[in-house]
Amino acid sequence: MTESTLTPSRLWRRMTSDQRLRAARAFWAEEQAADEHVQAILLIAQTKKFRPKFVMGLDDERRAKHLATLASLPEVLAARCLVVYHLTEQREMMGVFLDNLGVSHENGIIGDDDAKPAAEKIGPAVEAIAGKYPAEDVSLYLTTLLCQDPDTWGELGKLPQILQ
Numbered sequence: 001m002t003e004s005t006l007t008p009s010r011l012w013r014r015m016t017s018d019q020r021l022r023a024a025r026a027f028w029a030e031e032q033a034a035d036e037h038v039q040a041i042l043l044i045a046q047t048k049k050f051r052p053k054f055v056m057g058l059d060d061e062r063r064a065k066h067l068a069t070l071a072s073l074p075e076v077l078a079a080r081c082l083v084v085y086h087l088t089e090q091r092e093m094m095g096v097f098l099d100n101l102g103v104s105h106e107n108g109i110i111g112d113d114d115a116k117p118a119a120e121k122i123g124p125a126v127e128a129i130a131g132k133y134p135a136e137d138v139s140l141y142l143t144t145l146l147c148q149d150p151d152t153w154g155e156l157g158k159l160p161q162i163l164q
Contacts, residue, residue: 023085
């Protein structure tokens with residue numbers, strides 16, 4: 001996959017059904033995603049031929065299941081789902097990776113926007129998480145980083161763990 005084709009929507013399509021369900025659950029639990037929630041409600045209603053009011057009345061778990069079954073999401077919605085999924089489900093892995101890179105972070109969140117990892121540290125940092133976490137989670141995390149910021153994380157594109 002080239003950087004020019006690497007998009008959040010394409011990553012969503014490549015996620016496992018379990019990852020999508022976990023991402024959808026995290027998305028509905030995110031209190032600061034009200035605009036995206038409305039967008040998701042309308043998308044679910046349109047795709048499933050439901051009325052928006054019906055989707056609004058569903059509990060978060062049922063909305064998450066419906067969202068997870070959608071093969072395609074708009075870029076903004078897919079990006080939000082990826083971010084909240086990693087912040088909710090993968091913080092430990094993110095922290096281990098960033099620690100091994102020597103990148104300053106707070107519980108997996110990089111504080112310095114200009115933090116660019118040293119190329120020689122990327123391979124060992126990836127190996128540190130590849131041996132400890134499921135391959136599909138490692139691959140999705142690394143690919144998400146590359147998708148979000150190819151200038152900073154471009155070296156990841158050379159790794160076999162990147163989603164193809």
